[in-house]
Amino acid sequence: MTYLPPGLPAPVTEADRLDLPYWEGTRQGVLKVQRCGACNTWQWGPEWLCHHCRSWDMRWVAVEGKGRIWTWTRCWHPVHPALKNHGPYLAVLVELPHAGNVRMLGNLLGDPQQEVVIGAAVEAVFEPHDEAAAPYALVQWRIA
Amino acid sequence: MTSDTRSLRGKVAIVGIGETTYYKHGQSPEPEFKLALMAILAAAEDAGIDPSDIDSFASYSNDRNDPSRLAAALGTKELRLSNMQWGGGGGGGAAAVGNAAAAIITGQADIVVVYRALAQGQFQRFGRAAAGGTVSGDNALINPYGIFVPAQRYALKFMRYTHEHGIGREAMRAIAMASYHHAQSNSRAVMYGRPLTEEMYDSSRWIAEPYRLFDCCQENDGAAALILVSAERAKDFRHPTAYVLAVAQGSDHRNAARSFNAPDFASSSFGPVAPHLWEMAKLGPGDVDVLQSYENFTGGVLMSMAEHGFFKPEEANEFLALENLLAPRGKLPLNTSGGNLAECYMHGLELQIEAVRQIRGQSTAQVPDAHVAGVIAGPMVTPVSTMIVGSQETL
Numbered sequence: 273m274t275y276l277p278p279g280l281p282a283p284v285t286e287a288d289r290l291d292l293p294y295w296e297g298t299r300q301g302v303l304k305v306q307r308c309g310a311c312n313t314w315q316w317g318p319e320w321l322c323h324h325c326r327s328w329d330m331r332w333v334a335v336e337g338k339g340r341i342w343t344w345t346r347c348w349h350p351v352h353p354a355l356k357n358h359g360p361y362l363a364v365l366v367e368l369p370h371a372g373n374v375r376m377l378g379n380l381l382g383d384p385q386q387e388v389v390i391g392a393a394v395e396a397v398f399e400p401h402d403e404a405a406a407p408y409a410l411v412q413w414r415i416a
Numbered sequence: 417m418t419s420d421t422r423s424l425r426g427k428v429a430i431v432g433i434g435e436t437t438y439y440k441h442g443q444s445p446e447p448e449f450k451l452a453l454m455a456i457l458a459a460a461e462d463a464g465i466d467p468s469d470i471d472s473f474a475s476y477s478n479d480r481n482d483p484s485r486l487a488a489a490l491g492t493k494e495l496r497l498s499n500m501q502w503g504g505g506g507g508g509g510a511a512a513v514g515n516a517a518a519a520i521i522t523g524q525a526d527i528v529v530v531y532r533a534l535a536q537g538q539f540q541r542f543g544r545a546a547a548g549g550t551v552s553g554d555n556a557l558i559n560p561y562g563i564f565v566p567a568q569r570y571a572l573k574f575m576r577y578t579h580e581h582g583i584g585r586e587a588m589r590a591i592a593m594a595s596y597h598h599a600q601s602n603s604r605a606v607m608y609g610r611p612l613t614e615e616m617y618d619s620s621r622w623i624a625e626p627y628r629l630f631d632c633c634q635e636n637d638g639a640a641a642l643i644l645v646s647a648e649r650a651k652d653f654r655h656p657t658a659y660v661l662a663v664a665q666g667s668d669h670r671n672a673a674r675s676f677n678a679p680d681f682a683s684s685s686f687g688p689v690a691p692h693l694w695e696m697a698k699l700g701p702g703d704v705d706v707l708q709s710y711e712n713f714t715g716g717v718l719m720s721m722a723e724h725g726f727f728k729p730e731e732a733n734e735f736l737a738l739e740n741l742l743a744p745r746g747k748l749p750l751n752t753s754g755g756n757l758a759e760c761y762m763h764g765l766e767l768q769i770e771a772v773r774q775i776r777g778q779s780t781a782q783v784p785d786a787h788v789a790g791v792i793a794g795p796m797v798t799p800v801s802t803m804i805v806g807s808q809e810t811l
Contacts, residue, residue: 280562281551282550286553286556295556316675317675319674343573343575343682345563345568345572345624346622346624346625347562347623349621349623351543351565352545363563363568363572365676375677376557377563377676379561379562
């Protein structure tokens with residue numbers, strides 16, 4: 273069971289493989305973001321070098337899938353054919369305080385009409401899409 | 417510091433403006449390239465010049481209508497400048513004028529047309545995603561969660577901003593109603609004859625919270641164009657001259673950090689840009705007589721105005737009362753042609769044209785003695801851009 277109906281575009285690793293460790297991690301139930309080996313700066317999304325000290329030594333670090341809601345939207349208008357007649361759904365931008373406050377987007381699981389509170393604690397849930405031509409897993413969030 | 421020699425102030429003028437009929441999206445009977453030609457010819461006629469004397473072309477948002485083809489079609493005697501603002505979509509509207517002005521000042525162009533044409537029936541719409549397939553890069557971190565279009569992406573920004581600053585729905589509604597109010601005196605406007613009431617706004621459907629239908633711009637077909645020449649040449653033209661007083665473009669620190677990781681994500685992107693504008697214009701927010709501020713979404717207008725210093729974020733609810741935003745006598749008349757919401761989503765170039773009309777005294781919602789007009793191009797993207805035009809009296 274996936275949060276959104278089938279037919280949305282499937283994520284694939286970039287041709288240059290910059291984000292390969294992230295997508296490999298989500299399939300194994302591990303959430304990885306970048307951290308600079310030289311200055312310890314956290315970085316998300318991925319980039320080739322550290323935005324703080326310009327080191328090329330960017331490492332992939334497993335982080336605990338816990339965060340808090342930084343902002344959100346409840347989407348009503350179906351902008352994609354797969355969402356037609358689906359009804360509203362929630363997207364949350366989650367901040368990870370233990371990983372330099374990097375933010376990542378996901379859906380907030382549960383009732384799409386639920387009240388959403390900025391600052392609420394959430395935890396990651398890995399959502400497998402094993403049926404895809406190139407299987408992947410999304411990172412979703414539920415109230416902790 | 418911007419020295420006088422490193423400034424656009426008063427050195428370039430907008431001497432011609434033109435647009436096609438504005439249509440609802442998909443309803444233009446003409447193809448997009450023909451719309452572009454029609455707008456350019458209208459601007460040349462307004463300026464009183466032979467269209468083949470236009471030697472330079474500038475646009476933004478990857479406009480599909482290539483200057484070399486336009487030049488061949490128009491019989492352009494000599495093509496000198498073919499310029500595209502890189503990135504930022506509708507955020508590039510003022511930057512295209514700035515790029516054109518810079519080319520004129522530095523001797524790379526003489527008569528420049530800044531143009532934009534859209535026929536979204538012929539091509540893909542902005543507000544609807546294509547079906548199926550795969551996505552990579554930043555989109556892989558966003559699209560599988562059902563976030564595709566600007567309304568959704570920029571809902572995330574403004575939702576946070578409303579949380580931080582206590583913004584009320586009434587402020588958003590006033591922005592929408594100002595545009596619709598002004599469109600009712602503008603027969604070019606797509607929403608001419610279709611006024612918006614508070615009840616209609618309040619009961620309109622959600623698109624992506626906190627945006628309702630009337631917080632979101634239209635999508636339209638049409639084209640618009642402006643003709644720029646040096647200030648020296650401008651004296652020979654027939655309309656009162658609208659001078660470019662300042663243009664600034666850019667965005668804040670790491671604005672495009674992937675997965676919505678811009679440090680100042682809950683913003684219009686004008687934080688560091690607006691000070692450059694005021695410095696070059698040698699003016700401040702209090703000097704602006706009339707403001708055109710790009711409404712992709714009402715929340716973007718609110719943040720743009722705050723970041724330009726028209727009010728502090730905590731003053732937004734008070735400042736954005738409808739009576740303050742209406743021509744002729746409001747404190748700061750806003751989007752006096754109807755703007756993107758109610759005149760036409762000509763990707764913001766209709767706002768530039770309206771600023772020129774205000775300086776000329778030709779607006780359908782004229783502000784008396786308008787000498788300084790601001791134009792803020794599309795907010796919340798990167799890069800954004802912003803400009804000031806002024807009358808002869810401001811030089």
